[in-house]
Amino acid sequence: MPIEKLGSEALREQLEALPQWTLRDDKLHRELRFADFVEAFGFMSRVALLAERADHHPEWSNVYNRVSIDLTTHDAGGISMRDIEFAAAINRLLD
Numbered sequence: 001m002p003i004e005k006l007g008s009e010a011l012r013e014q015l016e017a018l019p020q021w022t023l024r025d026d027k028l029h030r031e032l033r034f035a036d037f038v039e040a041f042g043f044m045s046r047v048a049l050l051a052e053r054a055d056h057h058p059e060w061s062n063v064y065n066r067v068s069i070d071l072t073t074h075d076a077g078g079i080s081m082r083d084i085e086f087a088a089a090i091n092r093l094l095d
C-alpha cells in the first residue's frame with residue numbers, strides 16, 4: 001500500500017499532539033540541545049535504531065551538543081503518518 005502525504009487539515013490535527021515539532025519547509029522540525037556531545041550522540045544512536053526498525057530515516061545534523069531534525073517521507077512527497085509516528089517515538093525517547 002502506498003504511503004500517502006497528509007493533507008493540510010489532517011496535518012494540523014496531528015500536529016496538535018506534537019507541540020514540540022514545527023512545520024519548516026514542509027517538514028516536521030525539532031531542535032534539541034543536550035549537556036554535551038556524548039549525550040547528543042547517544043540520543044542520535046537511539047533514534048538511528050528506531051529509524052532502522054521502521055525503515056524510515058531522519059534528515060538531521062549535529063553540532064556538538066545540538067541536534068536538528070527534519071522528518072519527511074520522500075516516497076510520498078511530503079509529511080505522512082510515518083513522520084508523525086516517528087516524531088512521537090522520538091518524543092518518547094526524550095521523556
Ligand SMILES: C[C@H](O)[C@H](O)[C@H]1CNC2=NC(N)=NC(=O)C2=N1
Pocket residue numbers: 055056057058071072073074075076
Ligand atoms: C527503499 C526504502 O524503503 C525507502 O527509500 C525508505 C527508506 N527511508 C525513508 N525515510 C524517509 N524519511 N522517507 C522515505 O521515503 C524513506 N524511504
